[in-house]
Each structure stands twice: as structure tokens, then as C-alpha cells.
Amino acid sequence: MLQRPGYNSRRFFWLPTMAKPKNLGWVLAGVGTQLAAMVITGFGLGLLVDTWLDTAPIFMFIFGCLGFVGGILNACKLLVRLG
Numbered sequence: 662m663l664q665r666p667g668y669n670s671r672r673f674f675w676l677p678t679m680a681k682p683k684n685l686g687w688v689l690a691g692v693g694t695q696l697a698a699m700v701i702t703g704f705g706l707g708l709l710v711d712t713w714l715d716t717a718p719i720f721m722f723i724f725g726c727l728g729f730v731g732g733i734l735n736a737c738k739l740l741v742r743l744g
Contacts, residue, residue, distance in 0.1 A: 685743075692739055696732035703728020 707721030714720070 688739075688743065692736045695739075696729075696736055699728040699732035699735065700725060701728070703731075 703724040703726070704721055707718070707724030710716075710720040710724070711718050
């Protein structure tokens with residue numbers, strides 16, 4: 662595996678490595694689905710909080726961004742575990 666300059670492979674040392682699956686395409690589709698689900702859930706929760714507090718859609722934006730960041734972190738963690 663080629664290493665990028667400045668890449669520290671020990672950064673995620675606490676994550677156990679996974680065996681590479683035969684159908685990697687399904688794993689990547691699952692990563693995309695998890696990312697989309699987290700963003701949609703964030704927007705949904707934000708909409709509920711905005712409706713409950715009768716505010717402008719500020720919480721929908723905040724929770725949507727948090728869902729996006731959480732989805733990206735989750736996807737990175739899974740892809741690093743795959744190697």
C-alpha cells in the first residue's frame with residue numbers, strides 16, 4: 662500500500678483492521694447510506710426542535726451540519742478500518 666507523505670498510519674491504532682470483503686461495492690454503498698441517514702436524521706431532529714421552540718430553521722441547519730460531520734467521521738472510521 663502506498664503511503665502519502667505525512668500520512669501517519671498509527672493515527673487510528675485503536676481501531677482493529679477488518680478483512681477486505683469480497684464485494685467492496687456493497688460496503689461502499691453502505692457507507693453512503695449511513696452518511697445520508699445521519700444527515701437526514703439531523704435535519705429531521707432540527708425541524709422537530711424548531712417546531713417545538715417556534716424558531717427560525719436555525720436548529721435544522723445546526724443539526725444537519727452535525728449529522729454531516731458525524732456521517733463523514735463514521736465513513737472515515739469504517740474506510741480506515743478496511744485499509
